Amino acid sequence: MSDARRFVVRIVALLTAILGVNYVAWRWLFSVNWDAWWIAVPLVLAETYSLIDSLLFGMTVWKLKGRGEPPVPEPDLTVDVFIATYNEPLDLVLGTARAAQRITYPHRTWILDDGNRAELRARAEAEGIGWITRSADWTDMPRHAKAGNLNNALLATEGEFLLILDADMVPKPEILDRTLGYFRDERMGLVQTPQYFVNVPDHDPLGSQAPLFYGPIQEGKDGWNAAFFCGSNAVIRREALMQLGVSRYAGEVEVGVHRALRTARSVIGQARKDLAPDQVEVRQALDEIDYDIARARRDLDRGEALFDVTYRFQKRVAATRRELVGADLRSLNEDLAIIAGLDRLADDPDLSLATIDESALLQLADREWSPLGAVETVEALVRSIDVDLGGEAQPVMPMATISVTEDMATCMRLHGLGWRSAYHDEILAEGLAPEDLQTMLTQRLRWAQGTVQVMFRENPLVQKGLTLAQRLMYFATMWSYLSGFAALVYIAAPIAYLTLGVLPVQALSTDFFVRLVPFLLINQLLFFVVADGRPTWRGQQYSLALFPVWIRSFTSAFGNVFLGRSLDFAVTPKEKREDTGLRWDLVKPQLVAMGLLVLALVVGGVRLALGQASPFGTIFNMVWVVFDLVVFSVIIQAVRYRGFEPDASTGTSGTGTTTDGATAARTSDEGAA
Amino acid sequence: MIEFDVRTTDDGIGVVVPRGRLNMVAARQLRETLTGLVEGGTSRIVVDLAETTFLDSSALGALVAGLKTARQAGGDLRIARPTESVLTVFKLTNMDKVLRPRDDVEGAFHG
Numbered sequence: 001m002s003d004a005r006r007f008v009v010r011i012v013a014l015l016t017a018i019l020g021v022n023y024v025a026w027r028w029l030f031s032v033n034w035d036a037w038w039i040a041v042p043l044v045l046a047e048t049y050s051l052i053d054s055l056l057f058g059m060t061v062w063k064l065k066g067r068g069e070p071p072v073p074e075p076d077l078t079v080d081v082f083i084a085t086y087n088e089p090l091d092l093v094l095g096t097a098r099a100a101q102r103i104t105y106p107h108r109t110w111i112l113d114d115g116n117r118a119e120l121r122a123r124a125e126a127e128g129i130g131w132i133t134r135s136a137d138w139t140d141m142p143r144h145a146k147a148g149n150l151n152n153a154l155l156a157t158e159g160e161f162l163l164i165l166d167a168d169m170v171p172k173p174e175i176l177d178r179t180l181g182y183f184r185d186e187r188m189g190l191v192q193t194p195q196y197f198v199n200v201p202d203h204d205p206l207g208s209q210a211p212l213f214y215g216p217i218q219e220g221k222d223g224w225n226a227a228f229f230c231g232s233n234a235v236i237r238r239e240a241l242m243q244l245g246v247s248r249y250a251g252e253v254e255v256g257v258h259r260a261l262r263t264a265r266s267v268i269g270q271a272r273k274d275l276a277p278d279q280v281e282v283r284q285a286l287d288e289i290d291y292d293i294a295r296a297r298r299d300l301d302r303g304e305a306l307f308d309v310t311y312r313f314q315k316r317v318a319a320t321r322r323e324l325v326g327a328d329l330r331s332l333n334e335d336l337a338i339i340a341g342l343d344r345l346a347d348d349p350d351l352s353l354a355t356i357d358e359s360a361l362l363q364l365a366d367r368e369w370s371p372l373g374a375v376e377t378v379e380a381l382v383r384s385i386d387v388d389l390g391g392e393a394q395p396v397m398p399m400a401t402i403s404v405t406e407d408m409a410t411c412m413r414l415h416g417l418g419w420r421s422a423y424h425d426e427i428l429a430e431g432l433a434p435e436d437l438q439t440m441l442t443q444r445l446r447w448a449q450g451t452v453q454v455m456f457r458e459n460p461l462v463q464k465g466l467t468l469a470q471r472l473m474y475f476a477t478m479w480s481y482l483s484g485f486a487a488l489v490y491i492a493a494p495i496a497y498l499t500l501g502v503l504p505v506q507a508l509s510t511d512f513f514v515r516l517v518p519f520l521l522i523n524q525l526l527f528f529v530v531a532d533g534r535p536t537w538r539g540q541q542y543s544l545a546l547f548p549v550w551i552r553s554f555t556s557a558f559g560n561v562f563l564g565r566s567l568d569f570a571v572t573p574k575e576k577r578e579d580t581g582l583r584w585d586l587v588k589p590q591l592v593a594m595g596l597l598v599l600a601l602v603v604g605g606v607r608l609a610l611g612q613a614s615p616f617g618t619i620f621n622m623v624w625v626v627f628d629l630v631v632f633s634v635i636i637q638a639v640r641y642r643g644f645e646p647d648a649s650t651g652t653s654g655t656g657t658t659t660d661g662a663t664a665a666r667t668s669d670e671g672a673a
Numbered sequence: 674m675i676e677f678d679v680r681t682t683d684d685g686i687g688v689v690v691p692r693g694r695l696n697m698v699a700a701r702q703l704r705e706t707l708t709g710l711v712e713g714g715t716s717r718i719v720v721d722l723a724e725t726t727f728l729d730s731s732a733l734g735a736l737v738a739g740l741k742t743a744r745q746a747g748g749d750l751r752i753a754r755p756t757e758s759v760l761t762v763f764k765l766t767n768m769d770k771v772l773r774p775r776d777d778v779e780g781a782f783h784g
Contacts, residue, residue, distance in 0.1 A: 155704075155734070158697045238697055242730035247766035249737060254771065305773030307740070311749050395741050396734040 005532070006064055012526045013058035019522050023515040024051045031505045031512060039489075039496045040504035046489035049482065054523055056476035059469075061216055061530045063223025067424055071181030079107035079176060079235075080159035084149055085167040086114040092432075093120060093167045097129045100165065105176035110157065114149045132156050134393075141393035146231070147406035150399045151245075159238065166232040168432040169195070175428040179235045182422045189240035189419030190411065192218065193233045193426060197433035199644040204535070205637045206440045207542040208433030211534035218423040226473035227423035229411035232431070240419045244410070245398030247417065254306055258297075264378040265293050271374035285320050289375060292316045314379065321375045402457045404567060405450025409458060412474055416465035435643040437586055441549060448481050448553030449560075449567055456561040483543050484550030491547075491593050491628060494621040498604030501613055508617050541634040548589040582639055590635045597625050597632075675699040677706050687715035688778055692724040697731035707739030707750070716748025719781040722774075723754035728762050740772070751781040 194214035400409035460474035559565035
């Protein structure tokens with residue numbers, strides 16, 4: 001990274017910030033047309049959204065870090081290469097594994113087969129490639145998808161470093177020689193390299209490459225010590241991951257036990273209420289347990305070690321229960337079913353124990369319990385959240401399981417513990433991108449959902465241990481996924497003007513244009529100098545054109561995190577799908593939007609001809625509509641795309657142009673995170 | 674290198690003494706040693722860390738796994754006599770808040 005380039009980027013970023021704030025502040029203070037508030041307020045909010053996005057982008061690239069030549073690795077490090085697979089074709093997995101064997105730095109290669117396929121095992125072992133599948137501990141336990149697969153393998157191996165590869169990511173022989181050197185810094189926890197796809201034509205109709213993300217954005221985050229882990233093509237220090245796993249474990253057990261004790265107390269209280277006056281012995285037993293619960297809580301508050309408290313508590317409750325047996329068996333059978341259910345309390349694959357839905361616990365508390373049932377419930381409660389984390393396959397889960405995309409949350413926690421990360425901008429593995437629209441949409445939805453889940457569950461803005469800059473770097477990526485709502489407004493505003501004559505700003509005055517136009521131009525200039533020749537247009541198009549995906553990711557993640565609904569999780573397939581004709585049905589919202597935009601052009605033209613609309617306003621909004629249509633045209637291309645043919649890659653690869661309303665989001669590009 | 678001394682006291686308590694560096698390579702061995710004890714019917718275990726010169730997070734993970742196995746069998750796992758540097762690792766991961774180190778092996782299961 002030359003100083004001159006960094007200097008230019010900073011000047012442009014600064015100007016963008018100044019002009020952006022100048023424009024949006026003026027919009028709020030002087031130009032909102034409150035009479036048409038239903039469109040005026042959404043528009044100014046969307047513009048504010050875009051300004052914040054732009055500011056975060058400017059902050060990201062402020063610290064562009066070009067690491068250049070990597071340091072030479074120390075000799076004799078031990079490394080495990082993990083190839084994670086679930087259902088990919090065996091030849092694809094083995095192809096990657098053979099390439100991994102050819103990595104020059106000494107290492108061991110492992111296939112992490114979540115599909116537990118005997119044939120894959122036989123073929124791998126015949127070639128001297130290790131094969132790992134889930135241990136018996138995982139039977140009937142939450143599997144946590146890829147994070148679970150990696151966590152399982154971590155306990156079956158012992159290398160100091162791990163190279164993590166997706167099944168389709170074929171590594172180059174030098175991948176370890178080029179990355180291990182960064183670990184000479186003993187606080188370096190993780191080194192990420194780009195994800196690059198070979199089956200993508202130059203014009204990249206599905207927006208598969210993320211040249212801006214795997215480049216300036218990661219390099220900028222790296223400058224703030226916030227380079228992200230992106231799930232594949234990364235090397236991680238085992239000690240960092242294990243330390244994370246153990247400290248999370250300690251924290252979750254603590255939270256879980258406090259909750260369990262609180263619920264236990266309500267259960268006992270409920271059971272005591274329903275006692276007949278003559279059940280003296282039973283009442284006494286329940287009183288004892290109630291006392292034990294209170295004592296356990298007091299001991300914990302006093303700072304006594306948690307495992308000592310729970311051990312003593314469980315021994316005492318077990319003793320009380322033995323006294324109670326036989327005292328009341330009437331309604332026990334019914335209760336037993338519920339108790340059995342307790343052991344599956346944490347069965348939702350998206351939840352970890354500390355994030356168990358509290359309402360599930362409250363429901364337990366409200367039930368009418370028989371006394372013995374109540375006591376057994378208390379035992380089961382504490383057992384389920386105690387030391388053994390009864391609802392999990394292994395107590396220590398280094399890879400985060402709070403999100404369908406395990407990488408971002410894991411990385412944020414590593415940073416929270418004070419580990420450093422690096423982004424090394426050199427393509428060291430080549431993979432396969434989806435070749436059809438449906439698969440691509442599923443993949444983007446999954447990434448977006450994962451990111452939004454983390455935003456809801458562990459919002460970076462309030463995470464202890466992160467620097468302010470790190471918090472903002474994580475937040476920037478999450479923020480960019482909210483662009484779907486702004487896109488809706490940017491579609492609706494010109495339609496409202498052209499068809500109804502409603503203007504969301506007070507006037508399309510000189511004041512308006514002298515503020516808006518320079519901001520739009522400088523914002524694009526910022527993209528241009530940051531991209532440094534890399535294509536950015538595709539990413540800009542998809543950040544707008546995939547608005548239904550972004551909106552759905554937000555609503556489904558919200559439903560999942562706060563309402564306990566399923567995400568409809570799907571693994572991204574790596575195979576080509578059967579040819580099922582053109583799938584216009586997948587992009588219905590976009591087609592409707594395009595139809596409305598075209599209709600608005602026609603109506604606007606008619607209104608202009610009839611003298612009902614001002615020529616200037618009409619033309620301004622028509623240009624806006626045409627811009628929206630050009631952006632959406634990528635969807636047509638995507639639907640018509642028939643998959644990759646190596647010879648046919650002669651398309652055009654555009655570079656950035658202008659954006660809608662206020663600024664450009666890079667969601668599609670960031671989506672690679 | 675590391676060695677594990679394993680003995681059982683008169684009270685039926687298993688005592689494991691890792692001598693040397695307890696790191697990611699030794700972690701699996703530790704896990705297997707602990708599981709072996711529990712499977713052999715000894716579910717109350719003390720891990721004596723007095724001669725453990727180094728301990729990393731993988732080894733902590735193995736202790737936690739052993740704790741889980743012991744508790745599931747109705748017993749418990751206690752640690753005793755950690756050196757200052759080993760204690761630092763416990764503190765770094767907040768494990769000291771949940772698993773209290775005991776001052777001696779004999780008294781580990783009293784109080």
